[in-house]
Amino acid sequence: MISIQSLSFDMPGSTKSKRILNDINISIGKGECFGLVGESGSGKTSILKCLAGQFQGWEGAIAIQGKSLAETSLKERSNTMQMVFQDPYGALHPRHTIRKILNEPLAIKGLSDKSERILKALKDVGLDETFLPRYPHQLSGGQRQRVAIARAIILDPDIILLDEPTSALDVSVQAEILNLLTSLHRRHQLTYLMVSHDLGVIAHLCERVAVMKSGEIVEVVSRDDLVEGNVAHAYTKVLLQHALSRE
Amino acid sequence: MKNAEVVRNSDYSLKARHNPEYTRVALFVKSFKKLCRNPLSASGVIIVALLLICAIAAPLIATHNPLEQDLARVLASPSLAHWFGTDEYGRDVFSRLVYGSRVTLYIIFLVTIIVGPVGLLVGTMSGYFGGWVDSVFMRITDIFISFPSLVLALAFVAALGPGLEHAVIAIAITSWPPVARLARAETLTLRNSDYVVAAQLQGASACRVLFHYISLMCLPSLIVRLTMNMATVILTAAALGFLGLGAQPPLPEWGAMISTGRSYMLESWWLVAFPGAAIMLVSLAFNLLGDGLRDLLDPRTE
Amino acid sequence: SNTPSDQLIIALKMNNILSLDPAASTGNDIAFINANLYDTLIELDPEDPTIILPALARDWEVADDNMSISFSLREDVSFHSGNQLTAEDVVWTFERVLDLNLALATTWKALGFTKENISNLISETGTHEVEIKFPRELDPKLVIYTLATSPSAFIIDKQLVLEHEQDGDLGHQWLTTNSAGSGAFSLEQWIPQDRIIMVKNAQYWGETPSLERIAMRNLKESQTMRLMIERGDIDVAIGMSVPDIRSLEGAEGVDIQTTQRGTLYYVAVSMQNDILANKDVRRAIRGTINYEGINDSIMPYYGVFHQRPVKLGLPATLPEPMYSLSTDEARKLLANAGYENGFTTTIRALNESPFINVAINLQSSLERIGINAEIISGTGNQVYGAMRDRRFDIIVGRGGGGFAPHPDSNLTPLLFNPDNSDSAKLTNFQGWRTGYHNERINELIMQAVSEADSELQNSLYAEVQSIYDEDVGALFPFSQMVNTVAVRQEVEGYLDDPAAMTRLRSVTKH
Amino acid sequence: MDVLTVEKLNVTFRTDEGLKHAVRDVSFTLRNEKLAIVGESGSGKSTVGKAILRLNPPSTRVTAEKLQFGKTNLLACNEKEIRAIRGQHISMIMQDPKFSLNPVMTVGEQISEALSVHRNISRREAKEAALEMLKEVSIADPEHVYSQYPHEISGGMGQRVMIAMMVIPEPDIIIADEPTSALDVSVQQDVLNILTRLIEKKNISLIFISHDLNLVKKFCDRVLVMYGGRVVESIKANELSNASHPYTRGLMESLPSLKHRRETLPVMTRDQNWLTQEYTT
Amino acid sequence: MIRSRVSRVTKKTGVILITLFGLLTMTFVIGRLMPIDPVLAVIGPDADSSTYQQVFDEMGLGKPIWVQYYYYLQDMLSGDFGRAILTGSPVIDDILRVLPATIELASIAIMVGVGLGVPLGVYAATHRGRLGDHLTRLITLFGYSTPVFWVGMVGLIIFYAWLNWAGAAGRIGFAYDGMFTSYTGFYLVDTLLSGNIEAFVSALRHIALPALILGLNSVSFIGRMTRSFMLEQLSQEYIKTARVKGLSERSVIWKHAFKNIRVQLLTIVALAYGGLLEGAVLIETVFAWPGFGQYLTDSLLMGDMNAVMASVLFIGLVFVFLNLLSDALYKMFDPRTQ
Ligand SMILES: Nc1ncnc2c1ncn2[C@@H]1O[C@H](COP(=O)(O)OP(=O)(O)OP(=O)(O)O)[C@@H](O)[C@H]1O
Ligand SMILES: Nc1ncnc2c1ncn2[C@@H]1O[C@H](COP(=O)(O)OP(=O)(O)OP(=O)(O)O)[C@@H](O)[C@H]1O
Ligand SMILES: [Mg+2]
């Protein structure tokens, strides 16, 4: 579904450019949940941004559903891939109603039966139509994240990129969102690429995890290995230890 | 880990989780009430409202024809017949002031509808596209900003010839750059915001993003800026009038009234005092209003 | 007074003081300044301008054929530089004016002098003898008055100026900011648009001035002038606005001097404009000017009631025709002309008193007879520039020379128009600018100029005036200019000159 | 020995929407121990911490039946007295070193300032003490770090500087408001270790504010659980797993677990009554 | 590192050059657009057409516009700004001559502005929402809202005509004109250096009122900016840290918060200084101050293209320079940008 080969990226700076991704290799199968963990600034978001077309000028090869990403336009990409952001407060336009937020992707694509789709998407994320006329500031963080997810799935993408979708939320709300993601995954056969700094969250959702440190993937482990402490790299061990200590 | 302070459930309790829906109107009324709670902002609102009333109902409020000369009653001091006295042609100063509010509003209105859209367009495009578009636009704004606005306006009016329309054009030419800069700065912070990225991911065109997402967010601060700008516009127009380059006689423009009244100032203080006070009051009102609006929109920094 | 007793402190607007070069400097202010830095061959008595007084020229004689004048110069005159003043300087001075062909050459050209003929016409007949021949038959008084009143007639120090010549400019560049005269005062410092300081010329050929120093300061605000003169911080205030003058009228310690100048205030219409070319329309407009109101409430201290194109007080001047504001008749005239519903037009006027005030008044009067006029105000440049280009409808202006006590000094600038075609570009004649062309008037003016007999001449001028009245010419004088100056009472001997050549050499302070 | 006694602390903010009762009837006593305050975002944890130091903005109303530090009644203190207590007796470690250090003063200046406000000592002495302190918080090159500006040091280092700054006047109580939540997991542990070492060495009582129940379970002695401005439970840290209040339990359970993965996580349903019910220990 | 600095400097220089080029072009456009006939300004309204034509050709006005532009650029780049009609002297000399008057005025004004504005702003910020804050706000807004020429006129009446505290028009009493040696062009300095105390007092009396009125305008600007910068800083976390340390309110405000806004303030002061030039245009008219502002207005009204273009260009340069300066100050004083 997604295959990333020797992806490198230099952030062009005002004085000198800085390498923030170095030789990344990942391949993700259809319907798989793949996780990315790592410390802050290790380049997790950057990988997603490369995929989403936010960063241009990377080196290497990225293919989505076998098609080279470099050759697909943003518009085409938007049909297969959507993204959910970390901060539910910043991801929704503060002056758009929920209706408008959900309507926009449909309007851009020029799709019909808009209201049905909107209602369905809302139902998928466990909200009802009473939310439609509201503005984001009238929703709680969890509800906003649900709307953001609804916006992502309303175009029926195959892949959803999740950038720390719960790290801004309270643990109790986090649980709700994680449950939602699990059930969506199951129902729609979505492919997830999820970023988090919390090993526990990743392990809950994903079958495989890539551990990142300063722009590189230090290792890719499966959930089972993780649970058994079957990890090679020292940094992964630190992460694991921390995660376990929290239980 | 992320800064948890950023994420503050402002309405904590369960009850608040299902807070009542605000309609736009209700929100507006609420904001307006809040604006009026501050006595300073409220007085700004009142004065601006008075100005509007004066302009709309000028014929009803004015006691005389503002243009009618009466050489027999020149420079009469304030009295019951002429509340603010008469000028050197025997025209009623009060009525001229009242009609002058139309000129003032006309200038403000024209300048604002030129400056707002132009500034918004240039600023947002510049900020959004970056690269050479940004460079070109910003160099142009730099050039315009490099002149003090009064000097530039002077130069333009001198170039175009004196007159109200020319003054408006000159003022507009000089006052769009700060607006554009503001819009650009706002756009720069918005450009990478998640909701804009989300829209791009959904395949929204640049146009759509600019008009549906970014402009909308720039508007509040732009409105504040424009409101404050109105005060400057009034002063610049008055200054142009004062230097004889603004509205031309017999139009009762306040600055021009001061300019001509100045010759009679020592004996006939009312010729200068009232228009001066009017300019000050209205300009102050717009400043207060802008201040209040800013408080409303950004309560932390003023 | 707060000012030192050996200094005279004068405040005036220096906007129009652009160049001190006598060949280039237009405007009354420069005439005033140069009159103290330079000398002329002859002078007019400021109290009675018809009296001609000797100056650099001790004596002069008009030839019997009325075709030349010869001057004998004083021999004891030296310039500020120390150079002796000789006939050579005089000749060179006048040749220079026409060679440079700058603004003031116009006066001479009007008399028939040209760049080409000047060297033949003016000649030194001795070290201190000069002869001026006339290019055509001329009333000798005209030449004499020009020599006494034109700001180009100041005698320049040839030797000194030529030392500073650049690129054959006859020292024009240098003289713009320097002086080379023999006057009672010499230029100590000129900071353009700021101040002019003159000091006493101890070697002056006449009576040595009692003032050590004259300081002139640029002051645009009439109010400030008034406050300062009231307080005694300045001695003389020139160019104050009427309200301020009026308030000083009774003030303690300040005298107001009002002197008639020959220049006329007028409302002019363009004959190029089809509507205004209609005689009835012109007559209507002439009858819509509120002569009395304007002269009573706007013009005091700027001008006095006058409606003829020849200035007041000359034997040739006819009695006032007494036009007056009569709206009804004007309306009838308009209807006659086919404009019962009026029309729209523009009024140009300088953006300063009294022009703009008159324009505003005229605008409101015109409105009453249905003429809707828009006022276009601006600087002199914008207003008179448009007039020179014949791009105007109605103008409120001032002009017509009038320095010399001679009808011609008004009539030629105001009415004379030998060629009314656009290509003629007789921009110096207001007759051409307004497009008013009357053959008979041209003839009469030409004839009068060459007429030495006063009696005869006066009758010719009288005819011009009545034809003009009859014909409703394009230019309606409503007032004759007066100059008003406020002078502190401590100042004695300040006598404002009708030709703007106010000389300060006899001023004293106590 | 009770170092700090808080009884029925109430904090009300005046806001545009009216009064906001952010902290309601919070009572606790602090002995020589590590006391944690936990609860979700907005539950009033920081507000309690700030109320003790009287750091809330002027428009805030703070009332309490008792707010006693040693012999001092904190509520009755005037500006000057409270300043004498701040830093010297009670100090507070802020959450994010990036924002909590003055960007235009060197790190060293800021540390030595903390000392010299309260002691009448020379600059040299202050500097030496600060260097000493930097060494104590395990900074390798104190001399160098001393003259650096906050933006030149990493987050973990910044947090150590914060700790050094707050410990240097040797206070009796330190309030740590989410001191590690802005840091990476690998650094977090370091910082916590340093903090533990120092407070034990100097015999300091700690109020540790956090929203991470699991963290405080390990790190602290006692835990106050706050919900909606109210303390819903006060419990020994090691007994957290058998907490009685449904909210505490819900928080504990809703965390995804590595070891015991569940297909769906239990979702807590909030009870209106938690906001009013008196909690019972 | 060095290479990057070099490239940054080149880039910055490029930007400045482009801006300058734009300035030049715009001044040219302004100059040529003027409907004022510069020839008439020279020869007066009554000269005849041959004189007109002669001067017209001398000024090069007959050439096609792009040729004129080319010559103009050439002249400007070679530092030849031409002669002013208004004064007959080279424009550059004029500007240098009138500048000291304006600089003297603006400098005193900015001292007033900073001296009053900064403390006022800090006071308002630290008393936010209280009476003092509202009062300051009202005062500063008044400063923003009053037409400066009007205040000037009223001030002149009160302080000169009624009270006789201030001098009237000009930089010094008329009688002292030219009575002392000009070393610097700043009268306050020159009179002192010449040892002419009487003249110094006169100069002081003359500058006080216009400088104060001009200064009040910048008090408003500086005060308001100070207040908002200060508020921004006071809401920062590190201020809380400083308070936790037990610092007195004074140290918190001046040592911590104020230190952080110094750089921003410098920028604002530089900006305000530039803005004073603008106010000078009006104030100089009212007070007959023979400075740059008057020179500019006079030449504008006169249609004196050379003078206008050079002055406008000059002001543009000053602004560019002030911008650069504040940039540099920023770099110098803020550790974060080093
Ligand atoms: N727009 C940008 N400009 C400059 N540098 C950037 C930009 N975006 C990211 N970086 C840098 O790239 C590196 C990787 O950033 P990235 O956002 O991918 O990290 P992350 O793993 O997502 O971190 P976090 O957990 O904080 O979100 C960081 O060092 C960051 O400073
Ligand atoms: N200055 C203030 N003005 C008004 N309300 C405030 C203010 N400070 C805090 N609050 C409100 O008081 C409540 C408690 O805030 P507090 O900062 O103590 O929460 P917290 O438990 O520390 O949350 P977090 O974990 O996010 O830091 C919140 O609802 C908050 O919105
Ligand atoms: Mg990230």
Ligand SMILES: [Mg+2]
């Ligand atoms: Mg908190």
